Amino acid sequence: MNLYGGQVNKLIEELEGLPGIGSKSAQRLAFHLIGLPEEKVNRIATTMMEARKNVRYCAQCCTLTDKELCPVCANKNRDHSTIMVVESPRDLAAYEKTGRYEGVYHVLHGAISPMLGIGPNDIRLKELIKRLEGDVNEVIIATNSSLEGETTAMYISKLIKPTGIKVTRIASGVPVGGDLEYIDEVTLYRALEGRTEI
Amino acid sequence: MNLYGGQVNKLIEELEGLPGIGSKSAQRLAFHLIGLPEEKVNRIATTMMEARKNVRYCAQCCTLTDKELCPVCANKNRDHSTIMVVESPRDLAAYEKTGRYEGVYHVLHGAISPMLGIGPNDIRLKELIKRLEGDVNEVIIATNSSLEGETTAMYISKLIKPTGIKVTRIASGVPVGGDLEYIDEVTLYRALEGRTEI
Numbered sequence: 001m002n003l004y005g006g007q008v009n010k011l012i013e014e015l016e017g018l019p020g021i022g023s024k025s026a027q028r029l030a031f032h033l034i035g036l037p038e039e040k041v042n043r044i045a046t047t048m049m050e051a052r053k054n055v056r057y058c059a060q061c062c063t064l065t066d067k068e069l070c071p072v073c074a075n076k077n078r079d080h081s082t083i084m085v086v087e088s089p090r091d092l093a094a095y096e097k098t099g100r101y102e103g104v105y106h107v108l109h110g111a112i113s114p115m116l117g118i119g120p121n122d123i124r125l126k127e128l129i130k131r132l133e134g135d136v137n138e139v140i141i142a143t144n145s146s147l148e149g150e151t152t153a154m155y156i157s158k159l160i161k162p163t164g165i166k167v168t169r170i171a172s173g174v175p176v177g178g179d180l181e182y183i184d185e186v187t188l189y190r191a192l193e194g195r196t197e198i
Numbered sequence: 199m200n201l202y203g204g205q206v207n208k209l210i211e212e213l214e215g216l217p218g219i220g221s222k223s224a225q226r227l228a229f230h231l232i233g234l235p236e237e238k239v240n241r242i243a244t245t246m247m248e249a250r251k252n253v254r255y256c257a258q259c260c261t262l263t264d265k266e267l268c269p270v271c272a273n274k275n276r277d278h279s280t281i282m283v284v285e286s287p288r289d290l291a292a293y294e295k296t297g298r299y300e301g302v303y304h305v306l307h308g309a310i311s312p313m314l315g316i317g318p319n320d321i322r323l324k325e326l327i328k329r330l331e332g333d334v335n336e337v338i339i340a341t342n343s344s345l346e347g348e349t350t351a352m353y354i355s356k357l358i359k360p361t362g363i364k365v366t367r368i369a370s371g372v373p374v375g376g377d378l379e380y381i382d383e384v385t386l387y388r389a390l391e392g393r394t395e396i
């Protein structure tokens with residue numbers, strides 16, 4: 001339905017293609033953009049293009065950055081002998097927000113998923129193995145608690161164990177503040193299995 | 199927290215400023231954009247800038263369009279003597295989707311709201327009054343059923359009535375498929391007041 005003439009529709013279509021943006025939000029966004037001052041729209045558009053052009057993988061941990069090394073890897077005060085393996089830069093961001101992790105990271109950019117045809121070579125695993133040649137004491141696997149995340153964790157653990165480096169997995173259990181009655185059985189079972197003495 | 203270096207953060211901040219996009223979706227969108235092929239990102243950015251530059255108000259009904267007249271106003275088969283007054287281009291789109299309205303529109307771009315300090319001169323009302331000098335039989339007021347929408351409807355109705363042109367208001371009542379028990383009292387009362395013989 002061509003209601004507004006080609007250019008508005010084209011903008012709505014482009015926005016609809018983005019993740020989490022349905023047809024209603026695309027319309028709202030498009031009208032919002034059209035209502036903004038021209039220099040502001042140009043600034044947003046330029047930021048998009050420049051970020052796309054200049055952002056790349058950190059040479060060490062593979063997270064996204066616009067420098068050779070990301071701020072975490074470039075920080076000499078972090079413990080570079082402890083590597084936490086995560087699936088995405090967003091997971092890295094989540095752990096950084098805790099403010100309690102002193103080590104560095106490795107971002108896989110995905111997880112092994114036979115269902116989706118994603119194998120070990122499709123994620124940044126080779127880069128992780130290469131880092132183990134350096135001075136590494138512990139690899140903490142913090143992939144998601146999904147089928148793919150667990151598969152990936154198992155795979156990495158088997159790969160690293162022969163090297164003698166300590167491999168750990170973050171705990172699975174009841175989230176803090178979580179109400180037991182709303183938590184699924186698998187999580188409850190995991191929480192029981194992983195119980196510790198107090 | 200500077201996790202990714204300046205350019206990724208800058209992009210996330212720009213996206214967070216858009217309506218309906220919180221900090222999590224901004225992150226997800228930014229990473230999605232950075233993962234797209236460069237020419238695709240450039241195309242989206244260019245579409246944004248061009249739409250902003252070329253889109254303007256339709257010379258007749260004030261909806262958004264990239265031509266002098268919007269497709270509805272330019273269509274000679276529509277009934278140009280019936281004008282439906284709506285608050286926004288999205289409302290126009292909603293009525294066009296019904297496929298049952300043959301007349302033309304007038305988009306106010308807002309509603310009168312003493313609370314927000316929006317008066318009759320802040321919306322496209324003068325343009326509507328000007329159109330009434332032509333050959334107009336009926337003005338259908340389809341502003342929202344909110345306090346502002348009703349205020350605007352009353353105001354326009356009082357303004358037009360002395361000219362002798364027929365002014366109508368779209369019906370208020372129970373939505374089709376609506377379950378009475380979940381509908382608010384005001385709507386139920388309106389539905390009762392607006393009852394018709396069957």
